[in-house]
Amino acid sequence: MNSLVFLRRMIISQQPARVDYTVGNQTKSVYYDRSGFAGTPIEVAQALRDIFKSQSVIVVNNDIDLSQANKLRIFAPQAISSALAGYKFDAETRAVLLSFTMRLPPLMVRLFPMNRYAFQDNASYMKMHMQFQHNGVFRMQHYISQADNSLDEIVRLRVMMATYILGLIAPLSKQSEKSHNATQRIYGNKAQATPTTRGKKVGLLSKIIMRIRGL
């Protein structure tokens, strides 16, 4: 789902940009700068929904002339919240989103007051953040697969989209994952095995299994 990647990069860079996207046979554009997307709330929400579905999205960063754009700006969190409010997907889009989710690495989740921007799925986002705080790492695949039903899965996928586009999730460096685990080990009440690297553990277990078989 390239549109999510382009939107994320554009929003994080906060540089003036124009998003050209194709809907049917028509090519449309929406402008963006660090204040937000240019247009009315309804226009921007519709543009973003079209971008999510569009097969052809290009972000242009050079020589952006914002004088042609609407003077009204919709701040990115507000725009994404509006675009995703009640947003549902067909089976094909769901499959694409699930496939996208599968590629996400272990993540860190940043806390951002999305409730201020009327983000409808804020409760689910809070759960996501709590999972991250509790485990020190967040795996989107687990979060999506733990959905209670199809409606809950839609909500979780929307949270994935919002947090990804807005940069509220990011790859967790292995170093920080280790450091958090170390903290858990110190303060947690569960006695744990001495850490071994995972690949090494598989190798050890395989050797032991072979040996015991031969007893």
Next chain:
Amino acid sequence: MEESKQIVKLVITGPVNAGKTTMVQNLSDSQVAATDVAATDHVSQLKSMTTVGLDFGILKIDETLELHLFGTPGQSRFNFMWNILSKGAIGAIFLVDSTSDDSLVEMTKMFEYFQKNVDLPVVVGATKQDMPGAKSIEELKTLLNLGDTMIIPVDARKKEESKILALTLLGNALVDAQEEDDEEYEDSDYEDLF
């Protein structure tokens, strides 16, 4: 210069008279250091000798790796030993005497402590299944509130059955370790997303 040896532990635990010492002996290729003494409390009604320290055996895996087998004393008052035993351990085998209600009560206490405090792969072996009055595997699973933990009938006196129990535990641990491996991502898998 001699290459340093890596040591991993396998803990065999459970209530008194369930067959822990026998299983340590079956899985070790060295002479087992047992710390059995004459039982003085209610255990004396069950058997003449009981373990007070740790049964200890070694299974040499190769030149660089040894599996150290620890059989713990069979009373829940020794639960505190988990803090030491679990370090560097690859899993735990619980043995429970299927014929003894006292064994089940003790096992419940020990397993409850284990679940709360120890994070290791575990399997439960139900011994003495061939004895009169032995509870079935299904009954034991319910009585002991084992949840998803696997419980398998085992005759601890038979080496082959001890091996099967250990292999079940290690096989489960291997699957878990492989799943963890699968979750590791190479940077190249996702760098285009961020």
